[in-house]
Amino acid sequence: MKSGRLNELSITKPLSIGIIGGGQLGKMIALEAKRMALKVCILDPSRCCPASTVSDELIVADFKDERAIRNLASKSDVITYEIELANSEALIDLASKNRNFVNPSPETLRIIQDKYKQKSFLKENNLKVPTFALVNSEKQLFDLCEDYGFPVILKACQDSYDGRGNYSIRSKGDISKAFSHFIGEERQLMLEKFVKFRKEISIMVARNASGEITSFPVVENIHKDHILNLTIVPARVSDKVASKARKMAEQTLTALKGAGIFGIEMFVTDDNKVLINEIAPRPHNSGHYSIEACSISQFEQHLRAILDLPLSEPRLLCPAAAMLNVLGPENYVGPYAISGLRKLFSIPRLKLHIYGKKISKPRRKLGHITLMGDSVEETLLRVNMAKKTIKVHVLNEKDR
Numbered sequence: 224m225k226s227g228r229l230n231e232l233s234i235t236k237p238l239s240i241g242i243i244g245g246g247q248l249g250k251m252i253a254l255e256a257k258r259m260a261l262k263v264c265i266l267d268p269s270r271c272c273p274a275s276t277v278s279d280e281l282i283v284a285d286f287k288d289e290r291a292i293r294n295l296a297s298k299s300d301v302i303t304y305e306i307e308l309a310n311s312e313a314l315i316d317l318a319s320k321n322r323n324f325v326n327p328s329p330e331t332l333r334i335i336q337d338k339y340k341q342k343s344f345l346k347e348n349n350l351k352v353p354t355f356a357l358v359n360s361e362k363q364l365f366d367l368c369e370d371y372g373f374p375v376i377l378k379a380c381q382d383s384y385d386g387r388g389n390y391s392i393r394s395k396g397d398i399s400k401a402f403s404h405f406i407g408e409e410r411q412l413m414l415e416k417f418v419k420f421r422k423e424i425s426i427m428v429a430r431n432a433s434g435e436i437t438s439f440p441v442v443e444n445i446h447k448d449h450i451l452n453l454t455i456v457p458a459r460v461s462d463k464v465a466s467k468a469r470k471m472a473e474q475t476l477t478a479l480k481g482a483g484i485f486g487i488e489m490f491v492t493d494d495n496k497v498l499i500n501e502i503a504p505r506p507h508n509s510g511h512y513s514i515e516a517c518s519i520s521q522f523e524q525h526l527r528a529i530l531d532l533p534l535s536e537p538r539l540l541c542p543a544a545a546m547l548n549v550l551g552p553e554n555y556v557g558p559y560a561i562s563g564l565r566k567l568f569s570i571p572r573l574k575l576h577i578y579g580k581k582i583s584k585p586r587r588k589l590g591h592i593t594l595m596g597d598s599v600e601e602t603l604l605r606v607n608m609a610k611k612t613i614k615v616h617v618l619n620e621k622d623r
């Protein structure tokens with residue numbers, strides 16, 4: 224970055240943000256950057272990725288392509304990423320020359336992109352996580368299942384997201400099936416005890432390069448088939464649980480290096496224990512509501528954090544809000560349209576975001592809806608109306 228603390232936006236030579244990944248998170252970071260007339264350069268394997276429509280430059284390459292990452296670096300004052308698949312080794316090399324050039328820090332990315340390393344790191348830092356162990360053989364998996372009891376979850380340690388690397392084992396009969404599901408892959412495996420959680424919650428926390436830390440309200444998440452369906456804010460947990468969660472999230476950030484926004488996913492058990500499930504070193508699906516419902520969005524907070532500007536204490540602007548994901552229908556891969564708009568927009572205090580992905584795939588995140596209300600109950604009534612109204616409309620040959 225240009226030397227000294229940032230205090231001025233140049234219009235003739237705008238500050239340039241390089242983003243690895245041009246999906247919906249890259250798009251929403253870019254939209255915030257463009258609001259302040261910053262320059263945005265995206266690296267993504269797809270020429271028509273969602274962020275391509277709102278950025279200045281696009282480098283079409285794999286997230287792990289070292290030459291492309293160096294090319295991005297030559298065009299950027301600061302580099303960030305929206306996806307854990309970014310090449311942490313190449314980024315470590317870049318960051319060794321300029322400490323604040325890549326944020327969050329690539330060492331942090333290296334820990335987080337491996338679920339086993341991530342959980343071990345949390346445990347070493349005295350943060351509570353579900354019981355877990357590495358799995359090296361089928362025999363060891365049988366032994367661990369015996370020890371943990373059922374159900375358990377077998378997880379791929381690398382390159383897994385949106386539930387795609389998880390396999391639930393409900394009984395002894397599932398063990399061999401689960402192990403062979405991952406056979407032939409290079410990914411390491413780990414086993415986790417199933418947490419009988421009362422609620423899943425998450426919290427967005429940011430730290431800027433100067434070390435200032437602020438967190439967003441605690442939200443409640445409802446997953447379907449391991450993928451986020453609905454976020455409700457504020458989470459329906461006691462103040463004690465909320466402040467415990469906030470403290471754990473801030474402790475996590477103190478332990479990790481680098482600046483940026485982080486999403487911390489947690490489980491709350493029946494006896495109000497809070498366990499960390501995972502960390503995302505980037506904006507997070509459960510923080511999208513902040514665009515409309517908070518005094519600052521997770522995307523602007525992220526930009527402030529990586530540019531080392533003062534962070535803003537986020538405040539909810541309404542008593543309650545919810546975020547409903549718009550997912551691709553099952554059993555269909557192909558072009559689509561979003562239908563039901565007239566009824567959808569007759570619902571008050573609603574915003575629709577469509578990412579612009581060209582192809583729908585089963586449960587692919589195509590967009591989201593934010594709803595605001597005077598209470599959680601009232602907001603949830605409108606979530607149900609929205610759910611019934613909006614449709615991902617599959618296009619047949621003649622509509623395309």
Ligand SMILES: Nc1ncnc2c1ncn2[C@@H]1O[C@H](COP(=O)(O)OP(=O)(O)O)[C@@H](O)[C@H]1O
Nearest residue numbers: 353383384385386387415416417418446449501
């Ligand atoms: N140990 C566990 N106990 C209970 N549920 C779990 C556990 N691990 C994962 N899950 C469920 O699966 C979802 C996705 O798992 P997660 O590990 O967060 O994978 P991903 O990286 O795909 O988001 C979680 O949000 C939760 O609903």
Ligand SMILES: [Mg+2]
Nearest residue numbers: 385488500501
């Ligand atoms: Mg997760």
